[in-house]
Amino acid sequence: MSKKKRIIIIGGGAAGFFTAANLDEEKFYVTILEQNSDVLQKVKISGGGRCNVTHACFDPRELTQFYPRGNRELLSVFTKFQPGDTMDWFESRNVPLKIEKDNRIFPESDSSQSIMNALINEVRNKNFEVKNQVSVTEIIKENETYLIKTKQGDFIADIVIYTTGSSPKSLKIIENLGHKIVEQVPSLFTFNIKNNLLKDLPGTSFENAEIRIPSLKTEESGPLLITHWGLSGPAVLKISAWEARTLAKLKYQFEIEVNFISKPISDAEEELKEFKNQNPKRSIGQSKIFDVTNRFWSKILEINQINPEKQIANLSGKEMALILENLCQKKLLVTGKSTFKDEFVTAGGVDLKEVNFKNMSSKILPDFYISGEVLDIDAVTGGFNFQACWSEAWLISQHLNAL
Template identity: 50%
Template structure:
């Protein structure tokens, strides 16, 4: 049986970051990454549309932690130890410069995830980290002070075992077998399927809006993107993250209320519509979009309010204006299902957070067992936050083992 000082199960972002930091801190130590597939860092490759959204330009721990529907409280302390600024420094020290985009997302200046992958592989090789691919873990257990890891390609033993597999049901079951509680996983980042004439044929159109899920406390605002299957964009993805469990319980069939004017009320809209009617009496409402809305969306909302092409502002009755003010600020849309956000599949679920010491990311159930990344019941909204959780956890695990 092969023995290593530390074994990391999972050849993804969290696994490599942990291994590199561990090897950088402790000299003359043997570190092994076990990856079940034939490739490593596959999620890094596709993240951010192939550009790798490394982190987010939020430099206050309290504000950064607010982007985690599950893990907000637990990550606050760790973020005081390692967060965005530390991530930027870490990559810059290894020749990878990051840039900040307008929305706060941070990418390598190369705009290629290969830059991050090459950095990890180069560092792992330089520091002597071993990487075994096609090693699917079948069982883990403790024998005296050692961890025994049984894989499809052979058995290993180690002093310290780190789980960095992300959302892996098979590994969660192995952890359950040794006493950990696993919170059942449900999708976290997803888009809403809507079939509605008001947004039909508007694919690719994006505008600011506020959205709330009916009969719930779930609401958000931000860019809303109309797709060929429904709606997406940051505003929708926030709702899907914060409402992951609640929307799963609804089996992804629910109503949403969209305010295309963000914070204005129906009364506010009505006052402006009456003003438009007075000022543009001889014009057709279809000629120019109002409220700075995209023209095609404005025209669809006019039709939904019973305002036909050719009608003039002066022709509109109070009922039509009232209907239009409602469509602008409180239109109800039926969601009938979800779709995965791009190729990035994020789940809410994993190792119960009360069973982890967040000063070290070590298990409270089993000594010398550590966790990094989404194997824990931690997930974030889109924008680089899930990777930042991986970097923070990996750094703290390495430091804890080194100490």
């Protein structure tokens, strides 16, 4: 029997742990090096501490549509391991999962600890080593092995698996080994907007809204939320992800047009006229015509100086036009972005042309594998970033186990 090879996994997050959890302990000595004091930190805080493990989308072609970067490369990856496989993997390790109505998948326990325990126990049962607070400073290729230099001493590896996440320091280390790095820009951010329509309304939400960026001829729809800073919610996050690079070039200064009720203005006009004909004596302030909160409706009337006591029959054509424009075609100026530090996602990372997506090996370095957020791959919210990690990690472990 050939002697066991030494694998060093750099990064104790989702991709690193899932790779280790699926490696053959008969063939390999595995050590995970994690620079923080705790492993699996993103898993822990994801989904508000419930861990949004993956998404109920079981068709690989459909699944790739949620990845602004990496969609082409991930198609073959997802044909080998997709969300159904992720569910089987955790459920067969006594972590029952549930699909919520928006198709996000969580552990039934509603605690990310269940997911963390499954991964940690699997790695522990294989007697693999996990070293916390070990910060890699440099990797040097030496003949058949890699020398991994850290502030806590050096390690020697026959095989390196690089799953560090997207920190600039880790990208610098892999760039020094000869890999090309695509510049990082934020993805998944909220829009900073100062506008009277949004003032004093944080927490107000819209079940389905449409957002357009006219200058980029792009639009997205979905739930929308008014925040202290401007607008957030899936509709905003999706458009920020798809246009991450362009919006960075615009320095986050651009105009958007919002349709708060997702209805063409002509349809909304019909509804308003019909309501007016049927309820002529009702005051405009008390009229529940569209699916928006009373506070938002009052705010539209207030900023357009329409007296809420006015009978709806007495609304002028101009006043009707103002109401409809605010509901269906509201132009707002975005003057910046806000990102959530904890669940921060970036576009950018290791250039995908330099990775073999059959097994996630580097095309530049022998016996070197790359997966997770360190790659120039990112997704919209909903469990998709984790799914890419699980699938890529699975390919690495199966490829190495078969060597």
